[in-house]
Amino acid sequence: MAIxxxxxxxxxxxxxxELNGTLFFKDTHLPEMLKLGRCxxxxxxxTLMLVDSLDxxxxxxxxxxxxxxxxxxxxxxxxxxxDTMDLTARNLGQANLPKTIVLTGAxxxxxxxxxxxLFNLGSALAFVQTLxxxxxxxxxxxxxxxxxxxxxxxxxxxxxx
Amino acid sequence: MAIxxxxxxxxxxxxxxELNGTLFFKDTHLPEMLKLGRCxxxxxxxTLMLVDSLDxxxxxxxxxxxxxxxxxxxxxxxxxxxDTMDLTARNLGQANLPKTIVLTGAxxxxxxxxxxxLFNLGSALAFVQTLxxxxxxxxxxxxxxxxxxxxxxxxxxxxxx
Amino acid sequence: MAIxxxxxxxxxxxxxxELNGTLFFKDTHLPEMLKLGRCxxxxxxxTLMLVDSLDxxxxxxxxxxxxxxxxxxxxxxxxxxxDTMDLTARNLGQANLPKTIVLTGAxxxxxxxxxxxLFNLGSALAFVQTLxxxxxxxxxxxxxxxxxxxxxxxxxxxxxx
Amino acid sequence: MAIxxxxxxxxxxxxxxELNGTLFFKDTHLPEMLKLGRCxxxxxxxTLMLVDSLDxxxxxxxxxxxxxxxxxxxxxxxxxxxDTMDLTARNLGQANLPKTIVLTGAxxxxxxxxxxxLFNLGSALAFVQTLxxxxxxxxxxxxxxxxxxxxxxxxxxxxxx
Numbered sequence: 130m131a132i133x134x135x136x137x138x139x140x141x142x143x144x145x146x147e148l149n150g151t152l153f154f155k156d157t158h159l160p161e162m163l164k165l166g167r168c169x170x171x172x173x174x175x176t177l178m179l180v181d182s183l184d185x186x187x188x189x190x191x192x193x194x195x196x197x198x199x200x201x202x203x204x205x206x207x208x209x210x211x212d213t214m215d216l217t218a219r220n221l222g223q224a225n226l227p228k229t230i231v232l233t234g235a236x237x238x239x240x241x242x243x244x245x246x247l248f249n250l251g252s253a254l255a256f257v258q259t260l261x262x263x264x265x266x267x268x269x270x271x272x273x274x275x276x277x278x279x280x281x282x283x284x285x286x287x288x289x290x
Numbered sequence: 291m292a293i294x295x296x297x298x299x300x301x302x303x304x305x306x307x308e309l310n311g312t313l314f315f316k317d318t319h320l321p322e323m324l325k326l327g328r329c330x331x332x333x334x335x336x337t338l339m340l341v342d343s344l345d346x347x348x349x350x351x352x353x354x355x356x357x358x359x360x361x362x363x364x365x366x367x368x369x370x371x372x373d374t375m376d377l378t379a380r381n382l383g384q385a386n387l388p389k390t391i392v393l394t395g396a397x398x399x400x401x402x403x404x405x406x407x408l409f410n411l412g413s414a415l416a417f418v419q420t421l422x423x424x425x426x427x428x429x430x431x432x433x434x435x436x437x438x439x440x441x442x443x444x445x446x447x448x449x450x451x
Numbered sequence: 452m453a454i455x456x457x458x459x460x461x462x463x464x465x466x467x468x469e470l471n472g473t474l475f476f477k478d479t480h481l482p483e484m485l486k487l488g489r490c491x492x493x494x495x496x497x498t499l500m501l502v503d504s505l506d507x508x509x510x511x512x513x514x515x516x517x518x519x520x521x522x523x524x525x526x527x528x529x530x531x532x533x534d535t536m537d538l539t540a541r542n543l544g545q546a547n548l549p550k551t552i553v554l555t556g557a558x559x560x561x562x563x564x565x566x567x568x569l570f571n572l573g574s575a576l577a578f579v580q581t582l583x584x585x586x587x588x589x590x591x592x593x594x595x596x597x598x599x600x601x602x603x604x605x606x607x608x609x610x611x612x
Numbered sequence: 613m614a615i616x617x618x619x620x621x622x623x624x625x626x627x628x629x630e631l632n633g634t635l636f637f638k639d640t641h642l643p644e645m646l647k648l649g650r651c652x653x654x655x656x657x658x659t660l661m662l663v664d665s666l667d668x669x670x671x672x673x674x675x676x677x678x679x680x681x682x683x684x685x686x687x688x689x690x691x692x693x694x695d696t697m698d699l700t701a702r703n704l705g706q707a708n709l710p711k712t713i714v715l716t717g718a719x720x721x722x723x724x725x726x727x728x729x730l731f732n733l734g735s736a737l738a739f740v741q742t743l744x745x746x747x748x749x750x751x752x753x754x755x756x757x758x759x760x761x762x763x764x765x766x767x768x769x770x771x772x773x
Contacts, residue, residue, distance in 0.1 A: 140472065147558040148607050150462065150503075152472070166409030167397060168431035169447055181472075236328060236469040241563045248327030251412025254431045259420035270329035270415050285470050286330055301633060308719040309768050311623065311635070311664075342633075397630040402724045446631050488731030489719060490753035491769055558650060570649030573734025576753050581742035592651035592737050608652055 130258055131171045133202035134159060137193065137217075138179040139210030141246050143238040154179040158239045159208060162250055170254060173202075182210025182217075182234075190220045198226055204257045205230045208250075211287075214266055215279050222264040222275030231257040233267045236285050291419055292332045294363035295320060298354065298378075299340040300371030302407050304399040315340040319400045320369060323411055331415060334363075343371025343378075343395075351381050359387055365418045366391045369411075372448075375427055376440050383425040383436030392418040394428045397446050452580055453493045455524035456481060459515065459539075460501040461532030463568050465560040476501040480561045481530060484572055492576060495524070504532025504539075504556075512542045520548055526579045529554045530572075533609075536588055537601050544586040544597030553579040555589040558607050613741055614654045616685035617642060620676065620700075621662040622693030624729050626721040637662040641722045642691060645733055653737060656685075665693025665700075665717075673703045681709055687740045688713045691733075694770075697749055698762050705747040705758030714740040716750040719768050 136142070136157045143152045157176050177196060178189060197205055209217055211234040218232050233253035235246035253267040264275035268287040277289050297303070297318045304313045318337050338357060339350060358366055370378055372395040379393050394414035396407035414428040425436035429448040438450050458464070458479045465474045479498050499518060500511060519527055531539055533556040540554055555575035557568035575589040586597035590609040599611050619625070619640045626635045640659050660679060661672060680688055692700055694717040701715050716736035718729035736750040747758035751770040760772050 140469075143472075145559055145563055147462075148604070150465075150474070152474075162409075163431075165404060165406060166413075166431060167406045167429075167447065168409070170431045172431075237467055240565070241467055243326060243562070245326060245328045247408040248323075248329070248412035251409035251414075251431065252327075252416040253412075255413040255416030255428070255433070256420065258433070259417065267416070268328075270324075270327060270331045270333075270412065272416070272419070282470070286328065301630075304633075306720055306724055308623075309765070311626075313633070313635075398628055401726070402628055404723070443631070484731075485753075487726060487728060488735075488753060489728045489751075489769065490731070492753045494753075565648060567648060567650045569730040570645075570651070570734035573731035573736075573753065574649075574738040575734075577735040577738030577750070577755070578742065580755070581739065589738070590650075592646075592649060592653045592655075592734065594738070594741070608650065 130204065131173065131202060132254065132257055133200055133205045134172050134174040135193070135196065135205060135207045136174065136176040136179070137182075137185070137189075137207060137209050139182055139208060139234045140238055141208050141235045142179060144240055145238075152238070157208075159250075162239060162247055166247060166251060168254065170258075172254075180210070182213040185210070185213055185217070190217050193217060194220050194224050197221060197228065197230060198224060203228050206253050206257045207232045209234050211236065211268070211280055218264050218266050218275040218278065227262055229257055229260050229262050230264045231260070231267050231272070232265070291365065292334065292363060293415065293418055294361055294366045295333050295335040296354070296357065296366060296368045297335065297337040297340070298343075298346070298350075298368060298370050300343055300369060300395045301399055302369050302396040303340060305401055306399075313399070318369075320411075323400060323408055327408060327412060329415065331419075333415075341371070343374040346371070346374055346378070351378050354378060355381050355385050358382060358389065358391060359385060364389050367414050367418045368393045370395050372397065372429065372441055379425055379427050379436040379439065388423055390418055390421050390423050391425045392421070392428050392433070393426070452526065453495065453524060454576065454579055455522055455527045456494050456496040457515070457518065457527060457529045458496065458498040458501070459504075459507070459511075459529060459531050461504055461530060461556045462560055463530050463557040464501060466562055467560075474560070479530075481572075484561060484569055488569060488573060490576065492580075494576075502532070504535040507532070507535055507539070512539050515539060516542050516546050519543060519550065519552060520546060525550050527552045528575055528579045531556050533558065533590065533602055540586050540588050540597040540600065549584055551579055551582050551584050552586045553582070553589050553594070554587070613687065614656065614685060615737065615740055616683055616688045617655050617657040618676070618679065618688060618690045619657065619659040619662070620665075620668070620672075620690060620692050622665055622691060622717045623721055624691050624718040625662060627723055628721075635721070640691075642733075645722060645730055649730060649734060651737065653741075655737075663693070665696040668693070668696055668700070673700050676700060677703050677707050680704060680711065680713060681707060686711050689736050689740045690715045692717050694719065694751065694763055701747055701749050701758040701761065710745055712740055712743050712745050713747045714743070714750050714755070715748070
């Protein structure tokens with residue numbers, strides 16, 4: 130089952146710049162993570178952008194929706210910062226595409242010791258294979274419909290609205 | 291959605307004994323892994339045994355099937371050594387229980403640097419929520435029906451028969 | 452051989468705040484690091500402050516020198532941010548105390564995957580046991596005299612002046 | 613200050629073979645560890661053998677002593693399994709070479725999560741720079757003279773005889 134993996138950045142891919150002590154993007158870690166998970170699915174990875182989702186513009190979101198609508202793939206996984214993941218999910222949901230689209234992210238960068246990234250990637254890849262057409266957020270081991278999810282900013286967890 | 295998590299051991303839970311340089315079982319790491327994954331599913335974890343699946347006896351497998359049949363839970367995730375996972379899956383499949391049962395494991399102990407455990411746990415938890423009744427193996431990002439899976443011992447990957 | 456370990460913060464002890472994506476101080480990781488190193492030296496750990504060395508004030512530095520001069524210990528190890536480590540070393544060197552004082556730090560937080568912290572801690576503890584009275588910086592596997600060290604900000608490495 | 617690093621194997625360099633669940637040697641991790649420690653010493657690394665020190669023969673030990681005596685380097689660091697490190701240290705000590713030779717090792721493989729390897733490497737590199745001619749064991753943050761060290765097999769720690 131072929132899966133398209135679209136990378137947009139987010140905490141998932143942030144790294145520590147040891148020269149100035151800030152977090153930044155260099156490359157996506159998704160291929161490395163798929164390898165670590167011994168993933169044998171047919172996954173085509175494509176980096177659309179590498180941005181913090183707080184910096185994501187309307188134009189960026191438009192590009193994501195547009196890209197998803199043009200892709201021939203029926204199963205699309207999008208890695209995305211958690212802060213505005215629900216907003217991009219809404220944009221995608223309203224486009225009403227005949228595809229299964231799952232968005233996931235991480236609370237802690239993959240490169241840091243205590244990341245939830247690998248767990249989330251595993252669950253998102255499973256959800257994108259098994260859920261019917263629709264747009265979903267996969268976080269905290271759960272899946273949420275695009276019009277019924279938000280990040281609780283005091284706990285850092287996703288919940289129904 | 292309540293999920294029953296049955297621990298049977300396997301590479302997942304092996305640790306390094308620094309006094310004699312061997313691998314052994316102490317406790318399960320599943321609760322720690324669920325915490326790392328920021329998992330917010332209702333998961334009831336229960337340790338049935340902590341064994342290498344090469345050492346698993348007919349009696350052990352009987353106990354697992356018996357336990358699954360008596361549990362009220364409809365969604366059961368079993369962590370299991372990969373070497374005889376297909377055999378236990380067959381035993382469970384033949385019992386024909388009205389439940390979704392997913393077996394998963396790891397190629398490298400969770401405690402070691404390069405484990406696939408967290409990835410597999412994430413995917414297995416997603417599969418157990420979304421797949422119809424039946425018995426499945428979740429490895430390598432994929433799911434396999436109980437009567438159509440085996441571990442390829444030269445690659446360490448699962449494949450259809 | 453008793454060693455006094457004074458914690459002042461620095462990259463060593465920074466953690467990732469997953470709620471807002473910033474780096475911050477919570478507690479020192481030094482006791483955990485000593486345990487990981489199976490360190491069996493008699494080390495008395497004391498947290499003087501937990502600050503980024505770019506935020507360290509003249510008063511902070513005065514406090515460190517004053518504290519070192521009042522301690523009865525002859526061997527003192529100080530963990531410190533790398534950005535102004537040379538400045539604190541100068542303050543300590545000019546105090547001309549009859550003690551062996553070693554400053555060390557890390558380029559990457561201990562909690563992140565690729566930290567040099569454990570390596571630096573090991574080398575600094577060895578230097579503080581073996582070097583004659585004086586003030587030293589221990590970084591990059593090397594030791595530097597307090598009046599002959601600076602951080603090269605483009606490489607992140609310490610070098611002679 | 614040039615340092616010769618002789619690799620002989622030991623727990624330091626053991627890896628997990630995910631196909632059969634055993635520990636084995638593939639390559640030394642010392643260059644990777646030096647890089648992680650941002651080590652800027654002039655270190656010449658040379659792999660003499662890759663063996664578990666319980667499997668080390670008289671001939672192996674003879675080779676190590678012979679190699680050390682022929683090297684022009686005055687400062688030699690040897691990575692070695694901990695189980696018979698004291699025995700090799702004795703062989704080297706009795707050779708009475710005009711050099712500073714430090715042996716170190718690890719209780720847990722570098723590749724596993726909780727290794728003391730990086731800490732020990734840091735301390736050993738510092739000791740080999742600062743200690744006078746002689747043969748030493750560097751473990752647990754401490755250094756021991758070749759004729760006054762043994763591994764306590766019940767605690768896994770080194771101690772004076």
